[in-house]
Amino acid sequence: MGDIGGGDRIGRGGRGRRRKAPSAKRRVGGVVAWVVAGAVVLGGGGLGYVYLKLDGNLNGIDINGQLRGERPEDVDNGSTDILVLGSDSRSGANAEYGGSEEGARADTAMVVHLYEGRKKASVVSIPRDTLIQRPDCVDGDGRTVPGQSRAMFNTAYEVGGPACAVKTVERMSGIRMDHFIEVDFTGFKKMIDALGGVEITTTKAIKDPQSHLDLPPGTHRLDGEQSLGLVRTRKSVGDGSDLGRIQLQQAFMKAFINQVKDVGVLSSPTKLLDIADTATKAITPDSELDSVSELMSFARGLSGLKSSDVQMVTMPVEYDPVDPNRVIPLPAAAAQVWSALRLDRPIPATALTDSAGDKGSTAGIFRGTPPAGTGGE
Structure with a gap:
């Protein structure tokens, strides 16, 4: 099928011009970085202990070292791209959510x-059931996977x-991914509980039943278990698909974005440290984000983002004519999406017109939720 939607733009040696560093004047933001920063500030005489405790929770992955020269050019336009994965591990504390399959998936x-x-x-969501051309890879043991x-x-x-x-x-x-962040099921659940839940209507x-979720119409403050159930629900909403x-x-x-600023934990150093501890345990970042200082630096400026500032779309896809339980990318439309991001421009609405995603199959379930494919309210 070939590489889909934009691009085998691999630069020699994986090196290009670096993206502009964010201004030091921007405020520390982002959920994890915000609570980490607050915990450090409120740590007082235990500052060194707080740093060591939180730093010890972060185990980075050297993505650049593993991929070496097989990467796109790092375009210098001031933007930043992060691949965020929710890991579908079937072992340990995550087993109750994934059935009997072994291993882990994105x-x-x-x-x-x-x-x-x-x-x-x-934010561009990539359906996990998308059929693609997977490249040769080297696994964690150094073996080549065809x-x-x-x-x-x-x-x-x-x-x-x-x-x-x-x-x-x-x-x-x-597009070269500047950063990688992985969140596992159990970590996600604990982080939501530490933050006090998320309110939806x-x-x-x-x-x-598969995601253990049972919500009648109305306003709910979801705890970690319910939040995890919601983001994993598929059979009982819309057309029952991953879309x-x-x-x-x-x-x-x-x-979540709209409520995170109202968590109200700054008055309690103990609670703030607990949240920071939980958040840093919940994620596995790349090796350029695996310390408290790097995480805070990365998140500068994000505190100003509201949900209306964030455009969320699904990579343009259509149902696979051979297997309707799978989807395949729409090459021209996907290329429009990726090209817009490479050029640091908004994603054009025309790229989403023929996509099976963003069709509003869950429209109206959440009160006040803007239509799919838009920036916000």
């Missing part, structure tokens, strides 16, 4: 594009780990 995948100036962002045609997107993580997932996305998009009942679940995830993210 259950959720989003390319987060921060525009120059950090006043706007776009590429595969018509492979499901989430198998890249399964067979080759984070570096293979990054390589696959970069081959699809032609539903206009329809959501009941999905409907992606829309639920996007709606939840908007609710």
